[in-house]
Amino acid sequence: MKTKLTVMLLTVTGLVILAGQVSSAVPGDKYVNPDYRGGSSFNFVSAGPNVARCGAFPQNIELNFTGGGIDKEGGYNTAVFSACTNTTTNLVFDLKATDTYVQTGDQVFIEGDPFVLAPSLAICAAANAHGVPFRVAGGTGGHAGATGHGRFNITSNLTPCNGQTPPSQVWFDGVIKIPQ
Numbered sequence: 573m574k575t576k577l578t579v580m581l582l583t584v585t586g587l588v589i590l591a592g593q594v595s596s597a598v599p600g601d602k603y604v605n606p607d608y609r610g611g612s613s614f615n616f617v618s619a620g621p622n623v624a625r626c627g628a629f630p631q632n633i634e635l636n637f638t639g640g641g642i643d644k645e646g647g648y649n650t651a652v653f654s655a656c657t658n659t660t661t662n663l664v665f666d667l668k669a670t671d672t673y674v675q676t677g678d679q680v681f682i683e684g685d686p687f688v689l690a691p692s693l694a695i696c697a698a699a700n701a702h703g704v705p706f707r708v709a710g711g712t713g714g715h716a717g718a719t720g721h722g723r724f725n726i727t728s729n730l731t732p733c734n735g736q737t738p739p740s741q742v743w744f745d746g747v748i749k750i751p752q
Contacts, residue, residue: 626665634655635656646680667684687704700726706722
């Protein structure tokens, strides 16, 4: 009796372990990185009208940037992003970024909520007042179908104020999920 009970318990335990392994391989399961964070430096590339995307010019313009950084999802990456800005209110909107991981070539697409970049003319810098929500809106390669969310912060020099052109900085933290 004791032997039959032991064999039955071992069989049940084995089936539970096997079921756990099979269910973890079921399509639709997700890899989740709850510690998706990092930072980048970026440089201004161009500005100009894009009425279809940003609205009436000259009040609204499109800004384009490139840069690179590191995050805890794919490591070193290059970044290209653009946004619209209202030159009267300093509202930044329709921010879209593409991070490309150098090691794999995978891309992650990011979309940011509108925010105001508040200038401080006394120190020739601008920054957002609090973390800006963002969404992970897909990707390519191993990051195809990625989703997630978080908050980012930006600091930037005001070149017209002091004539300097150092890179701007962004840092973020959030969660990224990838269908497996």
